[in-house]
Ligand SMILES: Nc1ncnc2c1ncn2[C@@H]1O[C@H](COP(=O)(O)OP(=O)(O)O)[C@@H](O)[C@H]1O
């Protein structure tokens with residue numbers, strides 16, 4: 001009996017399974033793709049804006065900070081940059097920061113985001129004392145430990161007049177840079193930057209070549225506008241994030257459109273599948289009704305059967321799609337060596353649940369209703 | 385114990401594309417054994433379906449016990465409480481076993497089956513119970529169908545050419561069974577096209593031009 005009923009629902013099951021799988025697959029695929037595309041971007045605090053210029057254009061930055069001083073919900077600090085010689089032979093970039101900063105930004109050529117953030121021992125914030133240095137892992141590994149096993153960084157600065165001075169710093173911490181420094185690029189930046197407390201050196205001892213401004217603000221639009229107006233370079237993720245949010249919103253629109261189209265296509269398919277299933281059962285309905293089955297009993301039977309078939313196929317399609325996505329993830333990670341996270345948004349999940357629930361409800365009820373419209377006599381005459 | 389049955393038809397009309405039944409008058413009570421003959425297409429099955437409350441009619445009065453039958457209403461309760469159907473083509477559900485077919489009425493009725501063992505014994509179908517319907521012979525199928533019809537202890541048996549597909553041996557078995565059930569007090573209305581059967585019957589009607597003629 002169950003086996004025969006299953007056969008009766010095979011066509012319907014295949015239709016429902018494929019359609020639900022298509023819907024769920026589309027949702028989880030687009031959500032995962034957009035999550036993986038944007039996860040780095042949204043990990044960056046949009047309130048932090050980074051601006052830089054060469055030391056000669058100090059005044060332009062000053063003009064900006066004058067504006068920023070008026071804002072109560074905006075904080076900033078300067079970071080000065082120069083180049084120094086290390087004791088292990090390479091040049092490295094030195095950046096002077098206040099003793100407490102809320103974040104460090106690095107420029108990046110290969111990041112989609114445009115900027116990414118250096119993490120220091122897993123934190124986005126760091127404090128460095130006078131005569132302490134924060135170094136990249138590459139620098140840290142290059143320093144030879146002294147007799148006590150301590151690592152001390154020795155830097156030789158050259159000022160604008162060509163005067164050289166040697167300074168020693170204790171290594172406070174090493175950071176791993178999110179950016180990849182290419183070893184084949186034999187530049188001073190290839191080993192990552194050294195961060196020093198601004199109080200550690202006299203400006204006259206080292207030729208400052210760059211000035212950077214770190215801004216933390218709640219008024220992102222205004223600050224970005226000021227920076228652009230003053231014609232200083234500005235790096236911020238806020239605009240990119242807004243674009244991404246728009247992108248994602250469009251994605252949601254697309255989801256609803258696709259859902260509506262699928263709903264109609266699926267509706268037509270399910271209708272004919274249900275009608276087929278019902279046609280095969282008309283004789284059974286006729287016999288049961290002749291025996292004395294009430295319309296409601298027949299209806300209940302078909303509601304239950306319809307619901308069971310649809311629910312089973314919903315679960316089956318979700319299971320199948322999840323497996324498929326895991327294969328995709330596996331391929332991404334093993335073959336393409338990209339970290340990939342399979343995820344689905346709450347809205348998508350709600351959309352899917354509503355989608356399947358309504359199709360199940362509408363068609364089970366329609367199915368059941370149509371089953372009661374079967375004329376008893378008409379189908380009894382069939383020869384066995 | 386068989387329940388009381390008292391049905392009365394007067395002036396029943398039914399047309400499809402053309403009139404099939406024009407003025408049917410008939411009364412049936414316990415112990416009635418009515419046989420109806422008539423040409424193919426004369427409307428015998430139509431009359432049986434109306435009697436069995438699985439088809440409506442266009443005019444006339446049909447009283448089933450105390451109930452006046454109205455058009456468009458569903459009388460499933462009267463059906464399972466009173467009527468057992470037997471058809472020429474058996475109308476067993478092929479996906480079910482014999483036992484499931486016989487027990488099917490119980491799914492839709494809270495009524496306790498009268499005497500399943502007795503029915504099975506008297507129909508000699510104990511060996512068939514777990515078989516699929518599709519593997520049975522015609523005579524076996526009809527006995528299973530009769531068992532299903534008798535399960536809820538009906539007061540009225542409606543048999544539409546029950547022997548139409550059977551050989552003489554099985555025809556005799558089925559007729560004897562109906563005779564036996566009639567003796568218990570059940571009313572039997574049977575259609576046949578077999579003259580010998582009709583001649584042996586106590587009360588024979590001929591359906592012609594939409595009207596029943598008595599004592600053919
Ligand atoms: N559901 C129906 N729709 C239209 N015509 C029908 C229907 N059922 C029966 N008829 C017609 O009514 C007439 C009587 O049919 P039926 O009662 O099956 O005759 P019998 O059983 O005496 O052979 C036939 O002409 C048949 O074609």
Ligand SMILES: [Mg+2]
Pocket residue numbers: 428429430
């Ligand atoms: Mg007929």
